[in-house]
Amino acid sequence: MQGRIEAIAATLPELPDVIQKRLETQYSLPPYEAEIIATTYGAAPYFEELANGRNALEAARWYCSYLSIRPVPILLSANILLL
Numbered sequence: 001m002q003g004r005i006e007a008i009a010a011t012l013p014e015l016p017d018v019i020q021k022r023l024e025t026q027y028s029l030p031p032y033e034a035e036i037i038a039t040t041y042g043a044a045p046y047f048e049e050l051a052n053g054r055n056a057l058e059a060a061r062w063y064c065s066y067l068s069i070r071p072v073p074i075l076l077s078a079n080i081l082l083l
Contacts, residue, residue, distance in 0.1 A: 016038045017038070019044050021034075027051060027057075028056065030057075032064075034060070036063075050063065
């Protein structure tokens, strides 16, 4: 039973609170910026690519200032686009 639980847990995505703590630790982001990125669907992978080789705090502030205020389309499936 424990093995099955661990197998299912391994397939689940990272939760927003875990993402936030990781961003705060790994990139030394303040809680405000880390929370915005962590709680915006799909933003964490985008931010990590953006911050790669750059100043992470500047990248986070740029994201939070310019990108998070604009709606980003979310592809729910091959046929459904949520705006």
